[in-house]
Amino acid sequence: MKKTDSLAASLNPDSHVPSTTAERAQIDASCAKPVLFFFGSAIFWLLAGSVLAFLASVKLHHPNMLADDGWLTWGRVRPAHLNAMIFGWASSAAIGVGIWLMARLCRVELRHQNIVLGAMILWNIGVLAGTVGILAGHSTGIEWLEFPTYATFLLFVSYALISVWGVIMFRFRRPGHVYVSLWYILAAFFWFPWLYGVAQIMLLLHPVQGSVQAIINWWFAHNVLGLWFTPIGIAAAYYFIPKVLGRPVHSYYLSILGFWSLALFYSWNGGHHLIGGPIPAWVQTASIVASVMMLIPVISVAINHHMTMRGNFHMLRHSPTLRFIVFGSVYYTLASVQGSLMALRELNKATHFTHYTIGHAHVGMYAFFTMVMFGAIYYITPRLVRWEWPSASLIRWHFWTTAVGVTLMIVSLTIGGVQQGLALANPETNFMKIVADTIPYLQFRSFSGIMMTVGHFAFALSFVLILVQAGNKSADPTLFEDYSDDNTGDQPR
Amino acid sequence: MTAFYLLMFACMVLLGGSAVAAFCWAGLGGQFAGMRDGAASIFDGDEPVGRATDAFPKNSNKESRRQMAEVESR
Numbered sequence: 244m245k246k247t248d249s250l251a252a253s254l255n256p257d258s259h260v261p262s263t264t265a266e267r268a269q270i271d272a273s274c275a276k277p278v279l280f281f282f283g284s285a286i287f288w289l290l291a292g293s294v295l296a297f298l299a300s301v302k303l304h305h306p307n308m309l310a311d312d313g314w315l316t317w318g319r320v321r322p323a324h325l326n327a328m329i330f331g332w333a334s335s336a337a338i339g340v341g342i343w344l345m346a347r348l349c350r351v352e353l354r355h356q357n358i359v360l361g362a363m364i365l366w367n368i369g370v371l372a373g374t375v376g377i378l379a380g381h382s383t384g385i386e387w388l389e390f391p392t393y394a395t396f397l398l399f400v401s402y403a404l405i406s407v408w409g410v411i412m413f414r415f416r417r418p419g420h421v422y423v424s425l426w427y428i429l430a431a432f433f434w435f436p437w438l439y440g441v442a443q444i445m446l447l448l449h450p451v452q453g454s455v456q457a458i459i460n461w462w463f464a465h466n467v468l469g470l471w472f473t474p475i476g477i478a479a480a481y482y483f484i485p486k487v488l489g490r491p492v493h494s495y496y497l498s499i500l501g502f503w504s505l506a507l508f509y510s511w512n513g514g515h516h517l518i519g520g521p522i523p524a525w526v527q528t529a530s531i532v533a534s535v536m537m538l539i540p541v542i543s544v545a546i547n548h549h550m551t552m553r554g555n556f557h558m559l560r561h562s563p564t565l566r567f568i569v570f571g572s573v574y575y576t577l578a579s580v581q582g583s584l585m586a587l588r589e590l591n592k593a594t595h596f597t598h599y600t601i602g603h604a605h606v607g608m609y610a611f612f613t614m615v616m617f618g619a620i621y622y623i624t625p626r627l628v629r630w631e632w633p634s635a636s637l638i639r640w641h642f643w644t645t646a647v648g649v650t651l652m653i654v655s656l657t658i659g660g661v662q663q664g665l666a667l668a669n670p671e672t673n674f675m676k677i678v679a680d681t682i683p684y685l686q687f688r689s690f691s692g693i694m695m696t697v698g699h700f701a702f703a704l705s706f707v708l709i710l711v712q713a714g715n716k717s718a719d720p721t722l723f724e725d726y727s728d729d730n731t732g733d734q735p736r
Numbered sequence: 737m738t739a740f741y742l743l744m745f746a747c748m749v750l751l752g753g754s755a756v757a758a759f760c761w762a763g764l765g766g767q768f769a770g771m772r773d774g775a776a777s778i779f780d781g782d783e784p785v786g787r788a789t790d791a792f793p794k795n796s797n798k799e800s801r802r803q804m805a806e807v808e809s810r
Contacts, residue, residue: 488788
């Protein structure tokens with residue numbers, strides 16, 4: 244290990260740095276506190292967001308439910324759900340996973356814990372103020388940026404702290420190769436405050452005029468997905484799939500190509516939300532072209548993950564992490580290909596302004612990103628708490644309710660959305676009939692949402708139990724279990 | 737207003753420029769060389785290629801009862 248400090252090793256990027264279990268344990272222990280706090284608050288917001296989702300969903304087929312209370316009207320509950328999930332659950336989980344991966348891949352202990360803890364506190368105050376603010380009627384009315392300015396300020400400062408911390412960690416990393424996941428995380432930490440800052444300045448502090456607002460709005464909203472959540476999700480997949488299998492990624496070259504092509508194409512995609520809108524046609528066309536070009540990074544990621552898994556699919560039975568992350572990776576491909584196709588003008592005519600789009604949003608944010616985060620949290624938490632997950636059944640419940648739930652939700656919204664879109668395109672059809680025809684699909688969506696919420700509660704229970712170290716102390720916990728000792732039959736290659 | 741647009745334009749150039757700079761840094765620093773070693777950089781002596789690192793937790797109660805029964809039967 245001392246050898247790594249030699250001049251030759253520090254100059255040669257290919258030098259392999261051997262690390263030991265003890266060293267890894269030290270790195271894990273150094274980030275335990277902030278990462279667990281981020282996970283804990285993420286799970287709290289996941290539950291809060293699920294309750295808001297339930298209200299928003301049921302109100303679409305039972306509009307009179309809780310309709311007399313201003314705080315709980317659909318127009319407030321729906322953006323509160325979206326923002327609580329995006330900033331409360333997804334971003335907190337992403338920051339937690341990002342911090343842990345960063346420390347592991349830089350191969351150094353977490354530095355400046357107070358910066359990260361301070362950011363965590365500010366972030367949660369910001370999300371709380373923002374969500375309550377939306378329910379109180381202070382929403383800005385700009386989609387994906389509904390949080391009132393007093394909350395966004397806190398979020399911005401908090402995120403800037405995380406970015407600064409990320410740069411410091413990267414600066415002090417151990418010499419050697421920068422693994423592809425680290426590229427993704429570093430880029431995401433760098434891009435998000437930039438996007439958020441520019442969108443806030445150009446839409447709220449110093450608003451630009453006219454339809455340019457819509458362009459900025461969707462430039463931001465799509466880039467939150469593409470340049471913040473997607474890189475963190477792919478970074479996790481690129482680390483955990485090979486790591487869990489004990490098998491290097493199939494084509495490292497493709498993974499690097501995927502990263503740089505994502506960086507090149509994704510930021511152009513936002514305009515496809517405005518196809519047919521009152522913005523210059525070239526903006527729409529450029530965005531459509533970039534959306535189709537996204538097939539390059541998407542296919543390279545898909546080939547890589549599939550080929551790394553090939554011959555190892557039996558491992559899905561044994562590893563909770565792999566099960567969630569491979570499910571998420573498959574849906575990443577589906578979400579992205581669907582997104583590229585939806586950007587085409589002909590298809591967009593049918594799907595725009597329908598429930599189909601909501602279905603697509605849940606393919607991306609839930610079936611891909613959220614499931615990958617679940618998998619990552621299942622891997623990371625036992626290593627931080629140094630305790631085994633108390634119940635395999637709870638994990639299985641979590642997986643099956645969320646996997647089946649989100650799939651049902653996507654199917655119902657997709658079929659309902661296409662019907663709705665085709666009917667809307669026909670001027671002969673009575674509008675109220677179209678609305679009434681969507682009701683069975685919306686009821687089905689509420690049902691699938693309840694299923695997913697059951698899974699979220701199972702997950703939260705698991706997380707609380709592992710934190711309080713419930714259950715018998717296992718002699719060889721999951722994390723250090725030598726797989727070959729397991730009598731389950733299949734052997735890894 | 738002009739100053740505002742200049743600032744936004746500068747932001748755009750800086751953001752794009754930072755990506756180009758990172759790409760050049762990676763290329764010149766040898767990050768694109770030695771792809772095979774790069775892929776293997778997340779493995780090491782204690783968690784080598786060929787060993788899985790995650791599994792469902794065993795049902796601890798059932799497992800410990802089974803182990804106890806084994807001990808008693810000896």
